[in-house]
Amino acid sequence: MRGGEADEGRQVIVTGDRPTGPLHLGHYVGSLRERVRLQHRHRQFVIIADAQALTDNAANPGKVRANVLEVALDYLAVGLDPKVTTIFIQSLVPELAELTMYYLNLVTVARLQRNPTVKDEIGQRGFGAAIPAGFLCYPVSQAADITAFKADLVPVGGDQLPMIEQSAEIVRSFNRIYHCSVLVEPRALLSTVPRLPGTDGKGKMSKSLGNAIYLGDSEATVRDKVRKMYTDPGHLRVDDPGTVEGNPVFAYLDAFDPDRDGLEAMKDHYRRGGLGDTVIKRRLLDVLLPELETIRARRREFAGEPAHVMGMLREGSAAARAVAARTLAEVRRAMQIDYFST
Ligand code: TRP
Numbered sequence: 001m002r003g004g005e006a007d008e009g010r011q012v013i014v015t016g017d018r019p020t021g022p023l024h025l026g027h028y029v030g031s032l033r034e035r036v037r038l039q040h041r042h043r044q045f046v047i048i049a050d051a052q053a054l055t056d057n058a059a060n061p062g063k064v065r066a067n068v069l070e071v072a073l074d075y076l077a078v079g080l081d082p083k084v085t086t087i088f089i090q091s092l093v094p095e096l097a098e099l100t101m102y103y104l105n106l107v108t109v110a111r112l113q114r115n116p117t118v119k120d121e122i123g124q125r126g127f128g129a130a131i132p133a134g135f136l137c138y139p140v141s142q143a144a145d146i147t148a149f150k151a152d153l154v155p156v157g158g159d160q161l162p163m164i165e166q167s168a169e170i171v172r173s174f175n176r177i178y179h180c181s182v183l184v185e186p187r188a189l190l191s192t193v194p195r196l197p198g199t200d201g202k203g204k205m206s207k208s209l210g211n212a213i214y215l216g217d218s219e220a221t222v223r224d225k226v227r228k229m230y231t232d233p234g235h236l237r238v239d240d241p242g243t244v245e246g247n248p249v250f251a252y253l254d255a256f257d258p259d260r261d262g263l264e265a266m267k268d269h270y271r272r273g274g275l276g277d278t279v280i281k282r283r284l285l286d287v288l289l290p291e292l293e294t295i296r297a298r299r300r301e302f303a304g305e306p307a308h309v310m311g312m313l314r315e316g317s318a319a320a321r322a323v324a325a326r327t328l329a330e331v332r333r334a335m336q337i338d339y340f341s342t
Contacts, residue, residue: 016047026205077299201230
């Protein structure tokens with residue numbers, strides 16, 4: 001933690017999402033719930049990373065544009081409060097692009113090519129030899145997102161650890177080369193909740209795999225998706241012993257069922273045999289539907305007032321811009337390019 005902060009004990013948190021699709025239960029369990037909890041204790045900035053989304057969607061600006069509002073609605077629906085969390089649109093803070101420009105000088109191409117998450121993504125997207133330079137460099141732009149607000153903590157899942165590492169390296173290089181302590185080294189706040197599997201039980205929940213339950217899904221859709229959920233293929237008859245590990249229904253119950261003792265008893269019963277899949281799915285719906293209904297109701301309310309939501313993003317972006325501009329002024333001074341500032 002940094003010393004001498006006005007609000008001691010409060011740390012700066014920066015997180016965000018690329019607006020490429022609506023958010024789902026995996027996002028909710030993995031990060032959104034945590035952000036709602038953190039927002040009252042810390043100073044939180046949440047980025048709708050449209051510029052980052054464009055690094056692999058240059059030809060699909062309409063998709064990015066449409067999802068900025070969708071993601072904002074998801075944020076408000078889960079209970080992020082714009083009075084305490086600064087929610088903003090990345091491209092409306094051009095200081096981030098300028099910081100990126102300077103940070104690019106502190107990073108080698110070889111280092112960028114080693115980033116394991118970017119490597120995976122390059123493979124998934126099938127860029128071949130035609131990797132957009134902006135895509136390869138997005139971890140540097142993410143370092144700008146993080147450092148512009150002097151984030152102490154970045155809550156992330158495991159796949160984002162290389163980004164935090166890269167950001168910390170940039171901070172150390174910058175402060176060393178320019179003999180200053182302008183930038184703050186961020187730390188990852190690694191999510192302790194295991195990543196939610198998809199409804200098909202194959203890997204993580206994701207839009208591209210078509211195994212996601214969305215925060216905006218109707219009750220009927222959620223019921224249908226849960227009914228079709230993968231369980232334990234060896235659990236053919238109710239009396240057969242079942243497997244809890246790797247069974248996505250239990251993974252979801254772990255994430256949502258407040259009755260922990262009841263859940264443990266159910267797991268024992270399932271393992272012994274005699275507990276049917278329909279029973280565990282019914283329990284899942286009992287705990288999931290009310291929580292989703294609260295989210296859905298709030299989402300509907302905000303969705304009815306898109307101008308209000310965009311206004312909130314505009315204000316958040318102006319507030320974020322003011323903070324980023326202060327950091328940029330310090331960065332320019334350290335780099336001796338503060339020609340006409342007083
Ligand atoms: N890379 C993040 C993702 O894909 C989104 C993101 C952009 C982000 N800027 C950030 C996350 C800064 C944390 C901090 O989800």
